[in-house]
Amino acid sequence: MIELSENTSLRELQALSFWEKEEILQESSSAGPSNMNLVLRIKTSNRSVILKQSKPYVRKFPQIPAPIQRIQVEFEFLQLLENHPLAAKFVPKILAYDASNHILLTEDLGKGKDFSGIYSGEKSLNETDISTLMEFINVLHGIQAKDFPDNMDMRILNHEHIFHFPFQKENGFDLDSIQPGLQKLSLEFKHNELLKEKIESLGKQYLSKGETLLHGDFYPGSWLEVSTGLKVIDPEFGFMGDREFDLGVFLAHLDLGQQKEDLKNQVISSYSHSFNLPLLKAYRGVEILRRLIGIAQVPVNMTLSQKEALLNFAKSLIIDAHE
Ligand SMILES: Nc1ncnc2c1ncn2[C@@H]1O[C@H](COP(=O)(O)OP(=O)(O)OP(=O)(O)O)[C@@H](O)[C@H]1O
Ligand SMILES: [Mg+2]
Structure with missing residues (x-):
């Protein structure tokens, strides 16, 4: 499994399978306050995206175990809502999902x-x-x-x-x-x-x-x-x-x-x-x-x-x- 952290380099992030042809990663930073998961804002030559990876523990307190399948739940929830005509406007769009590495890539709603x-x-x-x-x-x-x-x-x-x-x-x-x-x-x-x-x-x-x-x-x-x-x-x-x-x-x-x-x-x-x-x-x-x-x-x-x-x-x- 690919283990990402806030210190993962742009070069390593660039090697992930999510990017478009000739899309160049420019900056990675914490997306905002979070305890449970790794949540990064990644700026590329084309767009800004949010990368969320669940871990088998609470990211901030690695001694506390936590269910890694939570990202699958989040993915299925967002998928249902983004395909619903009245719910879609409330949630970020899914851009990619890598179940085996527990990574969800979504639209960056902007710094809020x-x-x-x-x-x-x-x-x-x-x-x-x-x-x-x-x-x-x-x-x-x-x-x-x-x-x-x-x-x-x-x-x-x-x-x-x-x-x-x-x-x-x-x-x-x-x-x-x-x-x-x-x-x-x-x-x-x-x-x-x-x-x-x-x-x-x-x-x-x-x-x-x-x-x-x-x-x-x-x-x-x-x-x-x-x-x-x-x-x-x-x-x-x-x-x-x-x-x-x-x-x-x-x-x-x-x-x-x-x-x-x-x-x-x-x-x-x-x-x-x-x-x-x-x-x-x-x-x-x-x-x-x-x-x-x-x-x-x-x-x-x-x-x-x-x-x-x-x-x-x-x-x-x-x-x-x-x-
Ligand atoms: N799609 C998005 N667009 C813009 N900002 C986002 C997006 N998703 C998350 N963020 C920012 O990242 C922060 C952390 O995201 P999120 O709450 O999903 O992580 P978490 O690890 O589940 O947090 P918690 O520990 O509170 O459960 C949010 O508070 C928000 O500031
Ligand atoms: Mg959470």
Whole structure:
């Protein structure tokens, strides 16, 4: 297998099979913030492209194994969407795919910014952004994709970090290193047996097969603002599951980014498919909890007491889901 890195020379990259006749590689650089995969922006004499290679581990933390087939999932997802008349405009076009080397080459959408800035308050979402994101979700959730890969290895990885690890009493992750006092605050959620029971059964639900093609990681890091509009990238967690999962994650990140209630109401009111409200609330709640007391933190700008209020809100979304 060809192992690429950020240090791979232009000469070695030029030797890959993707290039057109007389296409000369001119520059290779990191495409943007990423943890999981190698993602390069390669400028050539003809164009600029994005090269993504999955590894059998998390690129930034090579000691942590990760399912290498995730790039195949991303490829199949993008292929379905680029051939869909209403979905194509949201995603980068596939230029080449080399399954044996786990490399996907896509169109460079241009240097853009994702929406992670909403956590610190340096970026905010407006009504137009929400309607664009909802247009995407409405189209995506209507796509027929019966034979889509089950992506079970990635779901098991995600399951651990959403439904299990954050609620383990002794997980070895000192939350005080994130914010002093957070460890003590987290104990209530790690010791609440009713809450943990509900989260465990929700986790089983996440691992079961559903009817809807999901993005699987529908949060601000997957929304890219470029000159041609708002795009959706990084579908490596995609699978056939509960539509309430994508929606719940979406809403949870509006909570974590302290966005206006109007925007959250807009998400719910503009969703065009039927859904189960208690299930949506529960997925929203667990995503909030895991982002505040789990390992996959997002850079929120909140005092300890704001976190406490949001954690309690999340708990109520799960426990009182049926009220
Ligand atoms: N097609 C594209 N056009 C322009 N920029 C892109 C494109 N694909 C990725 N990027 C940039 O590269 C960054 C990393 O890409 P991506 O999120 O797909 O990688 P990843 O390794 O899966 O990241 P993560 O660790 O967050 O899962 C994006 O945040 C974006 O800035
Ligand atoms: Mg990713």
